[in-house]
Amino acid sequence: MKQFILLVILLFNADLIYAQKLFPSEYVFRSSIVDSTDSLSSNTNTMRSNVVTEVILQGEKLVWLGTGLGISIIRDSLSIETIQDTMELANGSFTNRIPIGGISAMATGDQGGPYEKFMFAAVAGSENDIPIGKGIVFTTDATDSTINWIYYDQPIDDALSDTIPFGDIGFIAVLPVTVPQANVTYDMDLSEEFAWTASWAGGLRRFKFSDQVWERVPLPMDNQYELTTCKDTSYIRVGGKYILKDYYLNPRDPLDGGNHNHKAFSVLSYSDTIWVGTANGINRGILGSGNCIDWKHYSYPMDNLSGNFVVGLEIxxxxxxxxxxxxxxxxxxxxxQRGLSYTIDDGLSWNTALLGERIYNIASFDSLVFAASANGLWKTEDGINWALYNPAHQAIPVPNTAIYDLDEVLADEVYSIAFDNRSYYGDRSIWIGTGDGAAHSYDLDGLNWKVFRAEYDIDEDYAYPNPFSPYTHNVLNNNGYVRFHTNEWSGTFVIDIDIYNFAMEKVFATSFDKRNSSSGTLKWDGRDQQGTYVHNGVYFVKLTYPDNQNSKPSPHWVKLIVVK
Known part of the structure; x- marks a missing residue:
């Protein structure tokens, strides 16, 4: 048994290294280690991570955020709470907590449907730099103030089960996947009877609501353009079982007899149809009686997809x-090439768009299509002409003052997008998740945003991230930034910033004016007054502002380490 587990890990390791390139570079699954972009606070009334890879809308006003450190919920457009987590969960247990880790996938039922209060979330972590699935939580009361979850271990197989039943006709031959390593759930969706999950090593699986059992689902092999599982003639009697002919479900590398098409990244379901994106194209399945599935398989170059790794799907x-x-x-x-591929005739033909763009997520409403990408958020109304949004910028007027509540997202990459047509948020608004928090715009042009970010210590002055690299942290338009947090009086107009090297020589100075709506956030790009990057080392930042309404501006010092 132990030898088999080790063998599975080694066999998947080569593919795993390549697969990790598909996902946001900042999105590191963590079980207990946080970095300087995350909050060290255990307070549940705030976000704990700024890395937001999932934005899920539910009910009249709920907004769920899947982050690098758990799940956060926006209930009233302003305040945020984070679900408590724990390491002490047993398979099948009822709990009000979720596993410790990053959220790799989330899904809820359609508004007005029978499962509109359902919520599934997959959790992941890492061991020795290998991603590991840390289980799935499920609730039927996600819209309640108190949420009760059922926890399931990451779905795996019995090591001795080399054939498994599927549908009501027969069995399929499989390579058992017996460990959670490299078995991370990257996408989920809900249909009338099932919750569907897409995992790298675990492949496509489904959870039947009626009996709450996980089932492995066959996909075409790499060399198959279709796979029929709903006909008796597709099976042959072997011993006492009817086995699907000429088929082996095996997610190993093809050089080891496996199939890239058995490594799943994305899933979309509606009515009797399911679409699955894999490491070898797109699969369209039609459910038959007994919940068997007949598949069509589309791939590059034959079917005109831009590329064969399919990491997101949208209808x-x-x-x-x-x-x-x-x-x-x-x-x-x-x-x-990277980009978007789309079909208007259920897969008979495929077209491409945004070639060269690394797309993470897609959302649509009527004629509008949004694409979250490595270069930001894109929008189109005809599928041909695309416009790139400016980075999210917040400038909310503070009532009865001359100042603004200012903030901005310091990140090019947008990982997730959700279109919101609920009346509570103004009928037509958008939400995004980035590596620097979540943001909401009440207008579709993104002219003004409300930014949601992890809280640190609201009573202290500090710099983050710290240490700071202008090459890798908060990169926006090819410039990296360190952000400064201050505890100034709410009516402060101007904050002066002076930065000194270890010899107390001033290298940079500027002022941050809260009366200017374009000021953005209090930040520094690591350059001196001449525009040259400063050397590695320790720097001292003087932030000058009044502590209260009756005081004069006074200096507040922060130590910052620059490491390029």
């Missing part, structure tokens, strides 16, 4: 038609 409903959008990434073939 657009427009004028009685449906358009399937896919975030497609270049895989093995050097002629593949």
């Amino acid at each position: 657009q409903r427009l004028n009685g038609k449906r358009i399937i959008w896919a975030a497609t990434v270049n895989a093995d073939d050097p002629t593949e």
